[in-house]
Amino acid sequence: MTPELTEAYEDLDKALRKVLILEENKNSGNKGSFMLTDYLIISAVQGVDDDGDTCTGITYTMPPGINMPWYRVMGLVSFTMARLSRMAAPDMPWGRS
8 A cells, every 4th residue: 555545544534533523422412432443435436438428336445454344344334224214214114213
């Protein structure tokens, strides 16, 4: 890994930790009650070729040097999908408490 990429990952880790603390403060007032253990960032990307045609896709970022097992990655994705589905459609049967 290049020094620039190493630095970028370190900056990303610091930013994620800061956002986590600030969001937790905002939501519950309990500063530092959660600890970042793993992360998976899913991003939408769009490319344009020389003819002006576009293509879209996804990419993901995980912490370098951490061999997060795929069952853990898939668990993060599955749990997030369930939570977002509930938030997006609260009146549907799966969105009700």
